[in-house]
Amino acid sequence: MVRPRSHSESPFLAPAFEAAPLHVWDNSFAETAAAVQLGIETPSAKEVESNPARAAAFLFGLLRSNEYLRRRFPRALSEGESGRFSRWLQGKGGKRLRLSDLALQHVGAVLRQQPGQRVRDVYLNDPELQRLYPLGLLPMGQLHFLKWLTTHGRRDQLLTDEEIHWFLQESAEDMVGNLCLTYLLQPRWQEQFPLALTQKGWREFTRWVRASYGNLIGRLPWMVPRVLTRAEQRSLERMVAAATPIEGAIHGVNLLSHFCNPSGIQQAALWTKAALERAGWRTSCRDVPVPRRVLPKDRARWLGLELYPVTILNQAATPYFVSGYERSGLYCRENVYRIAYWAWELEAVPDEWLQAAELVDEIWAPTAFVEKAMRSKMPRPVYHVLPGVEVGPIEQVTRASLNIPENHFVFLFMFDFHSQLHRKNPMAVFRAFREAFRGEDSATLIIKTAGGDVLSADLALLRETIRGANVILLDEMMTRPRAYGLIAMSDCFVSLHRSEGFGLGLAEAMLMGKPVIATRYSGNLDFMNQENSLLVDYEKIEIKEDRPIYTRGNYWAEPSVAHAAFLMRDVYEHPEKACARALRAQPGVQSLLSLEAAGQRMRARLEQIAVGQGG
CATH class of the missing domain: 3.40.50.2000 (Glycogen Phosphorylase B;)
Known part of the structure; x- marks a missing residue:
């Protein structure tokens, strides 16, 4: 495999994504909101007693109109019910604003609910939205995204004004966190700045961001945010510097699967992760989203990068395997040894699987039956690696x-x-x-x-x-x-x-x-x-x-x-x-x-790969 060029080796940088800034704290926001029929009226303290939606509108108006409060509580909404802003409201602030006990109950409820999370979930689980609005999580790119939210978002996802407002204001509160999240979703950035989330690469990345977006991005810290642990940063640095897929010992394994979609594949991936970790390996997990009626709420937890020289793809060969990296928002590095972990139910493998097989270095089959079917047709080596299964907590069900x-x-x-x-x-x-x-x-x-x-x-x-x-x-x-x-x-x-x-x-x-x-x-x-x-x-x-x-x-x-x-x-x-x-x-x-036994089976094969016995 050919090692991809590092950012420093690239002769030029791809242009930045087009900025379309949205300033929720400025007076100009009223005109912007009116153009998309997004209500911004501030309810009275008495009206807050009606319901949590009125409480949310009250908080928006309060923060928009009071720069002192925004400076004192820079993470007012995003810290939620346990944050400093919430505690202030439940104490001196509530008295000063003349909020009744009932009004404060609604304020606490809406801070606990975090209404903006549903908008974020819609974005995080939709690869097409991320393609159309690559800066959708950042104020410097949210003007166009706001138009989608107030049209398609309202109609198709039933988003409310309160959810949209909350999302926009939270985005403004956590510019750095959303910059890092955007990086994790945009393969172009990952390719250009492979070390952006390490101390070694953060300053170069932020210099480019400032040069591209000027004062739209706000202040960025000198130290890299704690997205990756020190050990993960070192693993990534080794990966980027490596001239071949495997150089020395393997310290961990990347996993790609449908981690946020309740299914047998999800459970198999979670057990693979647990088995590897019990065998002493670190893991970096990336979710490949699939269309779902119910939105997953935790995809941000499953946006790992390819930190290690081996990736196991716990996905079916169709329909999302070939497009898995693209759908997941992950840059497909060239110096990675990839393993497809596939199950199949017939004695002959479909011809359309051959295209997917060309994208990996070897295939793992969970059973001897699947191994035999794969070996008859696959253009890659096939190994029998029996997985682990573990029964978790049991809820009582009575007759x-x-x-x-x-x-x-x-x-x-x-x-x-x-x-x-x-x-x-x-x-x-x-x-x-x-x-x-x-x-x-x-x-x-x-x-x-x-x-x-x-x-x-x-x-x-x-x-x-x-x-x-x-x-x-x-x-x-x-x-x-x-x-x-x-x-x-x-x-x-x-x-x-x-x-x-x-x-x-x-x-x-x-x-x-x-x-x-x-x-x-x-x-x-x-x-x-x-x-x-x-x-x-x-x-x-x-x-x-x-x-x-x-x-x-x-x-x-x-x-x-x-x-x-x-x-x-x-x-x-x-x-x-x-x-x-x-x-x-x-x-x-x-x-x-047992997961321990499965982990040892996986470890045995991975150690063979590490000493040059790959496919």
Whole structure:
């Protein structure tokens, strides 16, 4: 790989982003606000008693009209309810301004809520907004962004005037913090000034900022803000100076994934991070945003740079892998060894994955099944690296809360519609349950799903299929503690999947000591066998019609409903035997899938890379 030119080697600098300043403290702001129909009237102290929105408007007006308060409390809004401005308002300031106890309650509430955060979340999670308004977090570039906020933002994101005002005033309060955040979102700046967030590069970066934007940027500190630790700064300096991807020992690993999107991929990435850290490695994590109905609130926590010579990309090969760096706002350095950590569910890999594979140096497969599929086609070396799984806090879920009799034996299957209905095959679980039990039997089947609000046709098909007594369909997005509580409440986990790349639900149930019935096929066989679980016979069949992701001509399993029904009945009639098997299996599965063991597997491969045994 070729080392990219450092800033000092570049013959010229790309032009700065166009400034479009917005001065929220100036008298001119009233005219600007009127042009976009953004209200700026200041309520009376009495009107603050109405609601927190009126309290927010009161605070805006107070700070706009009082330069002394702005100087005394330079972070008035951004420090929130625990800040000095809030304490002043709750004490002497409130009395001086004649705010009643009710008014002060609303003031405290709005400072606690931080209304501007929603505008920031909209911006941080939208790569297109960052492209259109690269200075959207800074007053020197917010005039154009304000027009978007008061049109598309109001219409599409339902942003309120209070949220917009709060965001603008917070931006003015924390110029340095937002400058650093903008740097983390703009690959052009990262390329030009790779050491900007180190003491070595900060002064050069700020000189350029002042030269480009003059007095629009305000005062900048001489010392670099504490965005990176000293150790991270040293790692970045080594990275920029390195002539090859790997020079000496690897001190840490970069991770790119969908860290802010609740999903199996997110959880896998978090476990990869934890496994590496338990093996003694540092990590730098960058979120790759995906379209979501509910905005993540913490993306600023997941904007790590490529500080280390190895990057693991915990993403699916489609649809966002090729554009992952661009979407994440991260400059793609040339002197980095990149590893794709991919799961897949069929024996043949799609041709469109080949383009993504060209962007990495090697591929990690979570199971032997996936490794075999990858090796048959991928143009890069493939290594089998079994991941770790760890069950976290468990929220209690009672049978009474689901109207299940206490004496019933509960079977459970869980899946997400985004993982494809026909692959997950819940209808087969239902048919096996119906074949195994009659209405008078003390048995209940729970099929817990997620994503039915988006894939409503699949949800409707499933509802139509699984009607009947003692069958419960739960379609909701649960927290992981609540999902674990559902597993803990059940007596047996059943999966009649047609194929699995790994089988996360199966692994979690086994780690919790539950009997598990599952298809004897695909990735789950890395941790399931005849001794520790109940495996269902299958026939390999050809996929006869194109389905989302999985196209005709491929093959997967058709599990035997009759065999599954036999095993379900056997577990029901001999629960002690089933539980004994599960408890005997639990320590072995815990040892195999522990994050410590996974970290050592990853460490072993990374150390091979470090001594020149890369792909």
